[in-house]
Amino acid sequence: MDRRSFLTRASVGGAAAAAGTALAAPAIAQESPTINWRLASSFPKSLDTIFGGGDELSIRLKEATDGKFNIQVFAAGEIVPGLDAINAATDGTVECAHSVGYYNWGKDPAFACGADLPFTFSARAKAAYNYHGGGIENYNEFLEQYSLIAFPGGNTGVQMGGWYRKEINTLADLQGLKMRISGLAGRVVEKLGVVPQQLAGGDVYPSLEKGTIDAAEWVGPYDDNKLGFQKVAPYYYYPGFWEGGPSVSFFINKAKWDELPDTYKSLLRSCCQAVDQNMLAEYDMKNPTALKELVGAGAQLRSFSEDVMNAAFEAANEVYAELSNENEWFKKQYEAMLPYRNDWYLYAQTAEYTFDTFMMIQQRNGKLEPGGSQ
Template sequence: MNRRRFLKQGSVGGVAAAAGAALAAPAIAQEAPVIHWRMTSSFPKSLDTIYGGGEEIARRLQETSDGRFTIQVFAAGEIVPPLDAINSAIDGTVECAHSVGYYNWGKDPAFAPGADLPFLLSARAKAAYNYYGGGIELYNEFLDQYGLVSFPGGNSGAQMGGWFRREINTPADLRGLKLRISGLAGMVFERLGVVPQQIPAGDIYASLEKGTIDAAEWIGPYDDRKLGFQKVAPYYYYPGFWEGGPTVGLFINKAKWESLPDQYKALLRNCTQATDMAMAAKYDYLNPPALKEVIANGAQLRSFSEEILAAAYDAAIQIYAELSESNPWFKRQWDAVQPYREDWYLYAQTAEYTFDTFMMIQQRKGKLAPTAG
């Protein structure tokens, strides 16, 4: 082949290829536009793991979109108060909010099941139900009337039952107790004679110290250890039966969601799911040493008695029946999850429960302690 002719043809081909790339660029840009959203969180920056879930969604999205789809995260109170985060996504103040559905309990009780209900599911079971049992789809059917779309964006796992100034052994011990708690959990405790109190996070310690309240629920060891509750309310109870696996959601203004290209919708769904799993794993890693720390600093660990748990369970089921009579969307979600809940706790008694129980026995015997190398 004539070398000069080959080079000439090659140059033409190269120019044509470059021209094709140049012509393709606008089309690619149209498919992947530059988009900037704002997200308001219901959590302060001091709760780095649960607040950090919003930041992680934003970070993953920026990385996977090559910086073309970004979300700026604002902590609770920077744009709106923490309990107004979801409402700010509804009215378009922000494009999205990182929050828990039961914060909108007062607006509509049917917001709660998408986050958690007392005696519902563990974090692992909740993820299974959400991703494979239609939980996400059903919740979004309900949210449609409020102009929202939501995807799970974190889970704390089963939370602790809170800090008490005195020991609580029977349901009778709860009567007249002033407990910092809200929402459906507050309704359950109210049926047991507790006086629920809604107190901002920053005022909990002072309220316990002064005796304005007798107890307060918060989250779990990793977050609780920062607040020093053991100094004023040393009895640390478990489990937080009202939050066995609370889903933290990303609530998106529906009009903004529908304006996204399909590829961005897929990226956002994937980023929220990855964050949902990552937050649960992070809490599982951080809580064990944090629990040892709060005990070393004076916390006295206590379990709610079987009698208290049974009384609370019966009260919760009664409340769900009442809500189902008055709220069709609450009923739809409650009815949908119950068959899976029954099957899950039947299955959970087999392989893994048996394995975990055996390993816990070994731990109590000291057989899991690290051996000298």
């Protein structure tokens, strides 16, 4: 082959290769379309930890896609009221919502199963069940009838038991107590004589101040510290047995989810999981300092008595039996949790519990303080 013939053939081959590259570009572009979604949050901007989960998802997706997947986040009340965020995703008013499943308790009690049920999981156990025990899949099987798919998008860890205008020493102290608490938790404590009240966040403080309610549960030290409850209801109880590991979730309109390329679906799931774990870490970092500040400002820490805890546990089991008879989707999800719940608390008594207990004893003995005995 002479030089001229070789160059001619090489040029043809190069042109063909270039043409092939040019033809491939539109296909790649089609795989990475520009997506613009709106997200309705159930939370006000002032709750930077929970509301911030929506912002974090938006930022992560935008950065990972060079600005092609955009989610505009709206606080509670900007498009729909906070308690209607999930419904807005169902009907397509928005493409997705950042909310807690039990906010839709009145629509269907089975919504609560993807958030939290009293006396089930801690945050760590909940993550294990969600990601490796079928929790996400079980919840999404239920949600399909509401045109939704959901992924965990945050956790607060075990919540506090709320703020009380008087001490709760016995079960008798709960009789007739008007308490801001909603959904499944309200149905449980109602069996103990509590009168549940459903109030929006902005109404809680003035209701406590005026005596319209006697108690209110919120979240935990960091969020509670912003609201000044200790000024009007100084007794701060723990634990919030109704929320041992509450999952906040991203609820996505199923039709919009189905339209996404597989690469975007994978990325969205990964970003949701990152937000889920990061929110818990943020609360774990901020709550210790906040609790010290609350006590310094006059909060009186109290633990619920064993009698109250035992009675609440039995009341929860009664509610689960009632709901399982009333609602097949609730029954299916609740019963799926039980084998792992049993295994988790058996395992947790060994290494984790023993190590934590030992370290707590050292803390109480002052040995963990800087400069303390090492």
